[in-house]
Amino acid sequence: MAPVAVVIIIAVLEYVAFGWLVGRARHRYGVKAPATTGHEVFERYFRVHQNTLETLIVFIPAISLFAIYVNPNWAAWIGLLYVVGRILYLRAYVADPAKRSAGFTLSALPILVLLVGALLGAARAMIESNRVG
Amino acid sequence: MAPVAVVIIIAVLEYVAFGWLVGRARHRYGVKAPATTGHEVFERYFRVHQNTLETLIVFIPAISLFAIYVNPNWAAWIGLLYVVGRILYLRAYVADPAKRSAGFTLSALPILVLLVGALLGAARAMIESNRVG
């Protein structure tokens, strides 16, 4: 399970880095806390950070349960695709929010694979343990 | 633990579905990214999605630790109540934000039970391991 742990930590560090970019944009474009609007480019970084949080709450349980109920090595490699997809999403969104969909898909697809795989694996484990019991 | 894994994945899939409803409302009511305001109905879907994230960050550790320190089968059943409560919350909030409290309570109560149960179970395990040591 150690490779999965490493990938989870990298994904979380990526999110921390995105948060740092929000702070830099807040300073650069003069958006004072608690405001979260006021400059278009700041809002793009802010939304990428927020959207990444929205994916992490799905990604972390999905990769963990896929690793337990399906395969930890596959989990780690699929998880890395998510991390790379997020970087493309950030670059596309900041350049032009209308073109964010490719990066979004590339980070959403690995999550969907992990999620569906984990669901099938856990459901099978549940059925098998009922048959034994 | 497999039933708990299945319930966690269902709760997370529900959240993904709520996110899809936000995207549909964004398109339908013409709210362009990165804006998150501009149409009342879009904002309701947006807030339900955000509020569900706020409950998931509590629900996932709570159900996991309740399953470990109290009882995995009870954890799964109580977790299902949360999932159902969220659907009622969505329907009530979109119809009229002022009437959202019943659905909110129905999804907040199971979390509170899981959280308090997990706290008592983990605290007991901590005290007992100190006594042995």
Place this chain on the structure above:
Amino acid sequence: MAPVAVVIIIAVLEYVAFGWLVGRARHRYGVKAPATTGHEVFERYFRVHQNTLETLIVFIPAISLFAIYVNPNWAAWIGLLYVVGRILYLRAYVADPAKRSAGFTLSALPILVLLVGALLGAARAMIESNRVG
């Protein structure tokens, strides 16, 4: 691992309490759902709650993986520092958003220690298991 579970639950309960403060501020300053702006003090509470969510998504995996791959007792004590730092952050932010940095640092530093420790611990475990295999 029971002390780590207790600290995770305390951190999550703290977040629930912050959410209750947001609800109280919403009522007190007349900010009706789904609006999240409209009164400066409400917005401060709202941002503290949101920012705490942004730290929890990092804190929970970090403390869990640090406990597994480094040391569960250290994990619990470092986690308590995070919980205390969040209270100082809340008080400073509500009093004056410009002075929020000290409390933020005090809650961000423990997370960083947990994260870097977990990364080193998990990476070492990964390398060692490759050597054996």
